[in-house]
Amino acid sequence: MGGVILFLGFRIVVEPVNKRAIAFFDGQNLFNSAKRAFGSNYPDYDPVALAKCVCQAQEWQLQQVRFYTGIPDAGRDLGRHTFWANKLAAIGRQGGYTFSRKLRYVSQTVKLADGTEQTAEVAQEKGIDVRLALDVVTLAIDEAYDVALLFTQDQDLSEVVDEIKRLARKQSRWIRLACAYPSGGRNSPRGVNGTDWIKIDEPTYQSCIDPNYYR
Numbered sequence: 001m002g003g004v005i006l007f008l009g010f011r012i013v014v015e016p017v018n019k020r021a022i023a024f025f026d027g028q029n030l031f032n033s034a035k036r037a038f039g040s041n042y043p044d045y046d047p048v049a050l051a052k053c054v055c056q057a058q059e060w061q062l063q064q065v066r067f068y069t070g071i072p073d074a075g076r077d078l079g080r081h082t083f084w085a086n087k088l089a090a091i092g093r094q095g096g097y098t099f100s101r102k103l104r105y106v107s108q109t110v111k112l113a114d115g116t117e118q119t120a121e122v123a124q125e126k127g128i129d130v131r132l133a134l135d136v137v138t139l140a141i142d143e144a145y146d147v148a149l150l151f152t153q154d155q156d157l158s159e160v161v162d163e164i165k166r167l168a169r170k171q172s173r174w175i176r177l178a179c180a181y182p183s184g185g186r187n188s189p190r191g192v193n194g195t196d197w198i199k200i201d202e203p204t205y206q207s208c209i210d211p212n213y214y215r
Contacts, residue, residue, distance in 0.1 A: 026152035027069030
């Protein structure tokens with residue numbers, strides 16, 4: 001057990017022996033990382049299995065898996081919409097929490113090599129990273145975890161990391177922030193700034209492949 005020891009008026013925060021962890025997944029960010037690292041051509045990972053694998057290796061007690069992603073509109077991309085709807089339902093059946101929003105489509109014009117321009121609609125996520133960040137902070141305030149395990153390399157979350165560290169000092173509580181990500185290929189070797197980086201090698205990733213075909 002952890003706690004706070006008062007010694008000559010100073011607070012000494014004790015590291016807990018049994019560390020409770022909550023895993024936070026940015027679904028699209030993790031897929032892009034796995035694509036660069038291992039050549040994955042679709043989100044073939046099992047988030048619950050990945051979270052359990054990392055926590056077991058670190059000797060953390062996994063409390064919850066929380067998964068966040070944007071989903072294409074069924075009218076625009078029925079195949080991907082069906083895939084994500086079914087995958088999220090499967091995560092929920094395993095006890096995970098899921099949060100999703102429809103992708104937004106914006107027109108973008110790009111200049112081609114021959115000097116001509118081409119306009120196409122591009123899908124963008126809106127609000128996913130914000131919701132994930134808010135939940136990391138809210139659950140820290142509620143003292144729901146000792147370890148926030150982030151499955152994303154989004155550097156925007158570095159501001160959340162700073163906030164959690166300030167909160168830990170205010171609560172006089174031990175909190176660790178870790179970032180787990182696929183390591184290899186063309187993927188960036190950096191995790192989120194201010195976190196402990198946990199590199200997922202290809203054998204570990206392959207052991208956590210989701211065998212289900214959700215289309």
